[in-house]
Amino acid sequence: MIQVTGLSKHYGPRTAIDDLNFEVKKGEIVGFLGPNGAGKSTTMKIITGFMPASEGDVTVNGFDVFDRPIEVKRAIGYLPETPPIYMEMTVRDFLDFAARLNQVAKSDVKRQIDWAIEKTNLGDVANRIIGNLSKGYKQRVGLAQALVHNPPVLILDEPTVGLDPKQIIEIRELIKGLAGEHTIVLSSHILPEVTATCGRIIVINRGRIVAEDTIDGLTMRLKKGLxxxxxxxxxxxxxxxxxxxxxxxxxxxxxxxxxxxxxxxxxxxxxxxxxxxxxxxxxxxxxxxxEKVSLEEIFLQLTTEENAKEAV
Amino acid sequence: MSFANAWTIARRDFRSYFTTPIAYIVLALFLAIMGYMFFNMLAYFNEQAMNYQTYNMGHSMSLSEGVIRPLYGNMNVILLFFSPAITMRLFAEERKNQTIQLLMTSPVSLTDIVFGKFLSATLFVAVMIGATLVYPITLMIFGQPDVGTLVSSILGTFLLTCCLLTTGILFSAMTENQIVAVFLTVCVNFLLWIISWSAYSAGPVWSDVLMHLSLINHFMKFSQGAIETADLVYYFSFIFFGLFLTHRVLDSFRWR
Structure with missing residues (x-):
């Protein structure tokens, strides 16, 4: 569903991501794991067509993101790091705008909005001004915006940031429920996040993929000896x-x-x-x-190993 | 370009003028100033007309020259200072709040986005100018103004303001800071307004060029009741060029 080949992005002399290669199959939930500034958001911005890559190719749903951006964007629902919400609008008006922007057929707009509101549990605040809502609600409005046109691919940049534990569980359940017919890529620097939802993890550090496996596989591989x-x-x-x-x-x-x-x-x-x-x-x-090796240890081990290698 | 997409964006921006205080402040102040001007012009015109009658100076005064022309000439100047308030937030705010990501990752083209923003601003200006129609209507009830001059003045004012908006949109796209956008817009529009001043001292060729570049010079014919192709071409190419630059500016940000 998503195919990333040789992807690099340079900001002037600084390299944000360096030769990334990975594939996400239909119906998979893949977690991007990495410390802040590792290149997770940059990768997502390139996949969604928000910014072009310096080198490499991305295809989503069979379309190249550079040559056929409109088709790619239509197939993707994207929740950026900062939810792109208009503070002066009501939740319902905003979702209406998002649906129209994604060219949802006029007759389906209302149904899609209701569906997104129900999925993200926004019923109580549907007619309130977004600017007056709590951070957790704003985050969920951002998520609803990504869902409203029911896209086959969801790209979620830190979807549970700012939510309370109960809401986090709800959103995890929601994400798991969307798997299967949706292909989901989510990023996080919080480990339980990816263990709870993702089938496969791609660990990124300093713009490179340092590991890519299932959680069990990753654990096994890193135990080295038991x-x-x-x-x-x-x-x-x-x-x-x-x-x-x-x-x-x-x-x-x-x-x-x-x-x-x-x-x-x-x-x-x-x-x-x-x-x-x-x-x-x-x-x-x-x-x-x-002794169980926790994902935290794996994570630290992978990222510090990488740093050690670079220091040499 | 898809008009439906541009309309979706324009509709949202137009509505948000009215969900923020901008629309009310701009409209209220604009109408207050214009009303004050109209009242004084009318009073002055009345006095002059009475003098003409009393001393029988041979020719009568026309409403076109005495009221309509100064009214719309002044309206242009007021709009020069009001238009940045309409355009300042269009891109600057989207960039600051990062809502621009929503537009840029939706299946709409950059052209749709730029045109949608322009459309919302022109719609708002249409509302502003539309609200001042009470003045010419008053004139029509109590006198016989030249309708041709009136129509061409209104059209000229609208087109000139669209140019001012285009500059505003361009500077709004260049910065995240709305104050900077306003300041640059007023300065550049004002310079383009008075660029013809140096025509008098420039050589024969440059003098023509500078006269043609001036925003207000192209309004002269409109205010006299003539709609000329040259003026229309100038205004439309100004708008097109400004929107084109905006498109390039926004596109270039993606590459950084």
Missing amino acids: LLQMTVAAANPSGIAAIKAVPGVTGVSATGPKLVIELAPNQGELRDRVAKAAVESGMGILEFGA
């Missing part, structure tokens, strides 16, 4: 040596009763043998399990 964690009643050196002796274990570090056991990658299931070694040495297992 870590096991064990809390024992009384750690003793012979026990630690026994665990170290298990084939596949590359190291054990102990801080008081807490042991962290490093395993070489692709060794299969070793937990049973590690536990056996611990029990036989009489340390007394209180807690034992695989």
Whole structure:
């Protein structure tokens, strides 16, 4: 649905994004993850045709964004970083404008507005002036604007910014509900955001893609070796040596009763043998399990790795 | 260009004049000033006419020369200072609030956007000039003004103001700051207004060029009741060129 090839954007001497390549298939929800200033918004602005790329191609729905901008824009619903809302208009008037701007057929305008209002839960404020609404409502008006012509592709730049936790959950549910018939790209620098909604994650840092995978795949890939964690009643050196002796274990570090056991990658299931070694040495297992690498760690690892490479 | 798209944009902008205080302030002050001028012109004309009658000076005074011509001549000057208030927000505000992103990522062309903005401003000016129609109507009730002069004066005023609006739209597109837009618009329009002043000291060729460039010079014939092709061509090309530049300016921002 979206095909990005060799995309670069330079602002004068500064490179905002550098040779991006990725593809988003129909019905997928893809998350752009990266720190602020990584190039997420720039990429989205190029896909939506708001600004041209310095190099590379983008096709959306089969149309090149540079050669056939109108067709591309018609296929996209876009929520920019700052919701593009007119403060002096009422919610309903604004959505009416957005629908007409997207050439929704006259007979469908009212139905589409009602649908967008219902989806984004704006019923209570539909006739109020946008400027008087809270930040959360404004954000939802921005989202409603992107939805109102029911486009096949949705590009959402930080869609849940400024919302309270309950609204965040609502918007996540809404986004998940739109998947399937809609192709969605959303960006965030908040990790739970993408874990909660996206099927696939593209991690961007300093204008480059540093990783692209499903959440599980990303976690697997980054674990490199698996870590096991064990809390024992009384750690003793012979026990630690026994665990170290298990084939596949590359190291054990102990801080008081807490042991962290490093395993070489692709060794299969070793937990049973590690536990056996611990029990036989009489340390007394209180807690034992695989250590989960959180997305935060992955994120930090990826982005700092990249920085380290550049520093060399 | 699609007129439907331009109309969608024009409609929104026109309505937003009336949902913000701009429309009311501009209309109220404009009508107050014009009313004051009309009243005084009429009073002066009355006095003159009485003098003519009393001393029987041989020829009678015409409403065209005594009231209509100064009325619309002055209206142009007032509009020179009022028109930036109509155009200042058209692009500057959109850029500042980033609503321009909505327009630029919608399936409408840049030409639609620029023309839509121009349309909303001209509609508003049409309302302003339309509201002053009470003066010529008053004249028609109580006298016999020359309808031809009246129609051509109104048309000339409208076209001249459209040019002023075009400059305003161009400067509104160039900056996010509305004050800057207003200031530049007034200055450039004023310069284009008085550019003919230097015609008197310029050489024979340049004098002609400068006379032709002046905004107000092309209004002269309109105020005398003549609609000439040369003047129409000047006004329409001025508008076209201004809107074209606006289009280029907006397009260039995308590349930065």
